[in-house]
Amino acid sequence: MSDRVAVIGVGQTHHKAKRDDVSIAGLVREAALRALDDAGLGWSDIDAVVIGKAPDMFEGVMMPELYLAPALGAVGKPIFRVHTAGSVGGSTALVAAHLVTSGVHQRVLTVAFEKQSDSDAMWALSVPQPFSAPLLAGAGGYFAPHIRAYMHRSGAPRDIGMKVAVKDRLHALRNPYAHLHLPDISLKMVEESIMLWDPLHYLESCPSSDGAAAMVLGSENAAAAAEAATGRRPAWVHGMAMRSEPTMFAGRDQINPRAGRECAADVYRQAGVTNPRRDFDCAEVYVPFSWYEPMWLENLGFCDQGDGWKLTDDGATFIDGGDIPWNCSGGVLSSNPIGASGMLRFLEVALQVRGQAGDHQVDGVRRALGQAYGGGSQFFAMWVLGVDKP
Amino acid sequence: MPPTPTPRLGTRPVAVVSFAQTDNLRRESHRNEVETLMPVFADVFGNVGITKDDIDFICSGSTDYLVGGPFSFVSALDAIGVWPPRRESHVEMDAAWALYEAVVALQDDDVDTALVYGFGKSSLGQLDKIMALQLDPYVLAPLWPDPVSLAALQARALLDAGLATEDDFAAVAARSRKAALANPKAQVAYDRSVADLLADDYVVAPLRKHAVPPITDGAAAMVLAVGDRAWEWAERAGVQPAWITGIDHRVETHSLGARDLTVSPSTRKAGDVAGVADGPVDVAELHAPFAPQELILADALGLDALGRDGSAVDVNPSGGPLAANPLMAGGLIRIGEAASRIMNRTAGRAVAHATSGPALQQNLVAVLEGAS
Numbered sequence: 058m059s060d061r062v063a064v065i066g067v068g069q070t071h072h073k074a075k076r077d078d079v080s081i082a083g084l085v086r087e088a089a090l091r092a093l094d095d096a097g098l099g100w101s102d103i104d105a106v107v108i109g110k111a112p113d114m115f116e117g118v119m120m121p122e123l124y125l126a127p128a129l130g131a132v133g134k135p136i137f138r139v140h141t142a143g144s145v146g147g148s149t150a151l152v153a154a155h156l157v158t159s160g161v162h163q164r165v166l167t168v169a170f171e172k173q174s175d176s177d178a179m180w181a182l183s184v185p186q187p188f189s190a191p192l193l194a195g196a197g198g199y200f201a202p203h204i205r206a207y208m209h210r211s212g213a214p215r216d217i218g219m220k221v222a223v224k225d226r227l228h229a230l231r232n233p234y235a236h237l238h239l240p241d242i243s244l245k246m247v248e249e250s251i252m253l254w255d256p257l258h259y260l261e262s263c264p265s266s267d268g269a270a271a272m273v274l275g276s277e278n279a280a281a282a283a284e285a286a287t288g289r290r291p292a293w294v295h296g297m298a299m300r301s302e303p304t305m306f307a308g309r310d311q312i313n314p315r316a317g318r319e320c321a322a323d324v325y326r327q328a329g330v331t332n333p334r335r336d337f338d339c340a341e342v343y344v345p346f347s348w349y350e351p352m353w354l355e356n357l358g359f360c361d362q363g364d365g366w367k368l369t370d371d372g373a374t375f376i377d378g379g380d381i382p383w384n385c386s387g388g389v390l391s392s393n394p395i396g397a398s399g400m401l402r403f404l405e406v407a408l409q410v411r412g413q414a415g416d417h418q419v420d421g422v423r424r425a426l427g428q429a430y431g432g433g434s435q436f437f438a439m440w441v442l443g444v445d446k447p
Numbered sequence: 448m449p450p451t452p453t454p455r456l457g458t459r460p461v462a463v464v465s466f467a468q469t470d471n472l473r474r475e476s477h478r479n480e481v482e483t484l485m486p487v488f489a490d491v492f493g494n495v496g497i498t499k500d501d502i503d504f505i506c507s508g509s510t511d512y513l514v515g516g517p518f519s520f521v522s523a524l525d526a527i528g529v530w531p532p533r534r535e536s537h538v539e540m541d542a543a544w545a546l547y548e549a550v551v552a553l554q555d556d557d558v559d560t561a562l563v564y565g566f567g568k569s570s571l572g573q574l575d576k577i578m579a580l581q582l583d584p585y586v587l588a589p590l591w592p593d594p595v596s597l598a599a600l601q602a603r604a605l606l607d608a609g610l611a612t613e614d615d616f617a618a619v620a621a622r623s624r625k626a627a628l629a630n631p632k633a634q635v636a637y638d639r640s641v642a643d644l645l646a647d648d649y650v651v652a653p654l655r656k657h658a659v660p661p662i663t664d665g666a667a668a669m670v671l672a673v674g675d676r677a678w679e680w681a682e683r684a685g686v687q688p689a690w691i692t693g694i695d696h697r698v699e700t701h702s703l704g705a706r707d708l709t710v711s712p713s714t715r716k717a718g719d720v721a722g723v724a725d726g727p728v729d730v731a732e733l734h735a736p737f738a739p740q741e742l743i744l745a746d747a748l749g750l751d752a753l754g755r756d757g758s759a760v761d762v763n764p765s766g767g768p769l770a771a772n773p774l775m776a777g778g779l780i781r782i783g784e785a786a787s788r789i790m791n792r793t794a795g796r797a798v799a800h801a802t803s804g805p806a807l808q809q810n811l812v813a814v815l816e817g818a819s
Contacts, residue, residue, distance in 0.1 A: 059554070059555060059556065080585060081584065111517075112511050112517035112518060113510070113511055113512060113539065114511060114512075114516075114517055115517075116584070117580065117584065118580060118581075118584045118588070119510065119512040119577065119578075119580040119581040120510060120512075120539055120540070120581050120803070120804075121584075123581060123698075123701055123803065123804040123805075123808055123809065124581075124582065124583045124584065124701045125701075126698045126699075126700065126701055126808075126809075127700045127701060127702075131698055132698065132699060132700045133697060133698075133699075133712070133713070133716065134697060134698065135695070135696050135697060135698070136698045136809070137538070137540075137544065137547070137548070137696075138538055138539050138540050138544075139536065139537070139538060139539075140520070140537055140538065140539040141536060141537050142518055142521060148536060152536065152548060152551075155548075155551050155552060155554075155555070156551060158554070158555070159456075159457045159551050159554035159555070160457060160458065160554070161456055161457060161551060161554075175584075181517055182517055184515065184516040184517065185516075186514070186515075186516045298534075299534055299535065299536060300532040300533065300534065300535075301505075301524065301529050301532060301533055301534075301535035302529055302530060302531075302532040302533075303524060303525055303528065303529055303530060304521060304522070304524075304525075305525075306530060308530065309530070314532075315531065315532055316532035319531075319532050320532075432518065432521055435521075436535075
């Protein structure tokens with residue numbers, strides 16, 4: 058038997074290229090304090106802390122949760138560290154949610170961060186390993202061939218990726234926390250930016266950010282108490298799932314991974330979603346490189362195979378006039394503190410469901426999807442949040 | 448079937464039904480992590496006669512800093528072959544915490560079985576340098592304090608407080624290494640007197656060579672199951688299920704100067720929540736890499752009086768971490784050794800412990816019970 062769980066507090070930092078004004082501890086504490094304030098709670102109300110981040114080499118601190126325990130009010134409590142590659146922000150929230158649905162805890166603080174300016178992620182991703190072919194290419198170089206294969210398979214025109222890049226940066230102008238604010242963004246500007254990994258221009262890639270995200274997850278009783286104290290409604294979890302598949306395996310489709318499709322099918326079943334484009338009011342999906350919007354539109358079943366680019370082309374995913382706005386926060390293309398990027402997707406749908414998204418709020422959100430992926434398109438974490446108590 | 452013990456965590460009782468580990472070696476020079484794990488999975492599945500397709504949830508513990516590259520857990524997944532796609536998660540912690548995540552996941556109606564594993568090839572790098580990177584990056588790590596020196600500070604605090612003597616440290620080492628003679632997986636085992644051990648040189652005073660754990664390459668894996676499935680699989684393995692009736696973990700502050708290093712309040716609290724004192728304890732497996740730490744942990748858990756008839760509990764009959772100490776798997780191995788004693792019916796109630804961080808900063812305690 059599973060208990061209900063809801064998001065009852067949300068907090069994030071302003072994401073920037075360098076947060077020289079704070080230590081790593083200061084960064085995570087900033088997000089955590091905002092989440093506690095939003096929930097109307099203090100440190101002593103929290104039963105446990107679940108923290109996630111991408112590889113430790115991104116900052117050069119091994120198992121940093123040990124050093125961060127006092128900054129997150131965890132002394133004398135359980136603190137738990139998740140690492141599932143790029144999906145980690147999402148899976149960290151799911152591990153925290155399970156601590157509530159299992160009845161172990163009432164209120165769990167979950168935090169994710171990356172302080173990329175402390176190290177060099179490109180280097181950390183490219184360290185030569187024995188018996189493995191060195192990529193020396195970072196993430197973009199790894200994914201560009203998959204994108205070209207998608208273009209070939211779907212017949213998508215070459216400008217689709219650039220349209221995503223413009224759309225998400227227009228969205229980011231409405232989000233004060235976003236790293237990139239590019240008021241002059243245009244197709245021409247994207248096209249004229251340097252080509253990094255064909256077909257990805259510089260402006261079709263995510264930035265490197267310092268930032269943190271935090272949420273307080275609560276049980277049914279905790280949610281009722283928080284709503285009574287703050288007047289802010291909980292965002293109920295209607296479904297959650299994780300799936301993994303191997304990196305290298307001749308039988309896998311890296312363009313449309315089976316793990317992603319099955320993860321989506323699992324959360325849709327739990328949430329009673331049969332037609333995602335109709336049943337969701339918005340979605341926050343991990344799109345670190347522009348072309349992953351059409352690819353994930355298909356993987357997540359928002360359209361038929363091969364049609365993802367048409368939704369992007371038609372403006373269906375744009376907050377103004379689109380029927381299924383994606384990444385109204387600006388998404389990973391506008392803020393990328395890697396370990397927190399997945400949690401920001403999960404957190405942004407909580408803001409939408411709670412009506413707290415400000416200038417990038419979609420009207421009348423009842424139900425929304427958060428998705429994160431990682432590794433070589435092989436690790437997936439998703440949740441569905443809704444206004445209604447499930 | 449006898450009645451299933453009621454768990455303190457959650458509502459669905461979880462049991463260990465199979466455990467396997469590698470030989471623990473100073474240097475595994477012929478096999479990478481995947482090749483190290485594959486025979487462990489063959490053993491842990493083979494005990495029950497199952498395959499990976501019978502597993503609902505997978506969780507592992509490891510750290511990138513031993514390999515010196517990102518995502519060491521990703522390639523390790525190839526030792527299982529996660530196809531079709533599986534529910535899978537990873538903690539950058541000792542695999543004892545992966546076990547904790549699995550016990551929580553098994554509370555979900557959709558998850559009846561789990562595989563938990565951990566691995567560490569400590570020989571690949573310089574541990575004294577690597578472990579310093581685990582410390583506060585602004586004020587501690589730049590000084591490069593090595594783990595033996597930090598444990599020596601803790602040992603010195605015990606001596607200065609009059610809570611232990613160097614003889615006590617040597618007695619822990621003598622008992623552990625002697626017990627390890629009966630453990631075919633042990634790396635360091637011998638029968639030497641306390642007086643003989645006290646002739647060892649200091650590594651970092653007051654820690655002599657015998658009080659310091661070996662550097663170990665190794666891996667371990669465990670199969671968990673819920674309720675009726677646990678009874679069924681344990682019967683197929685010819686064992687009784689080792690029910691995890693309590694499990695909890697706690698952390699202390701990071702700054703060594705802000706802690707009393709002679710006590711372990713996090714272990715005490717975790718032990719209270721896990722219910723250690725709810726009954727007599729036949730055996731305890733403590734993740735005390737340095738000999739003096741065993742004294743601190745035994746005190747925190749009250750093991751001196753929790754044996755049958757109020758006697759002292761039998762501690763680390765496997766030899767403990769002084770016999771083999773593969774990082775990231777060492778805590779899980781303590782739970783596996785304790786579970787094995789329940790499974791083979793040589794113990795009725797066992798306590799297992801895992802630690803992480805400098806000088807016992809973070810601690811996990813589990814209670815395992817047979818049905819009788």
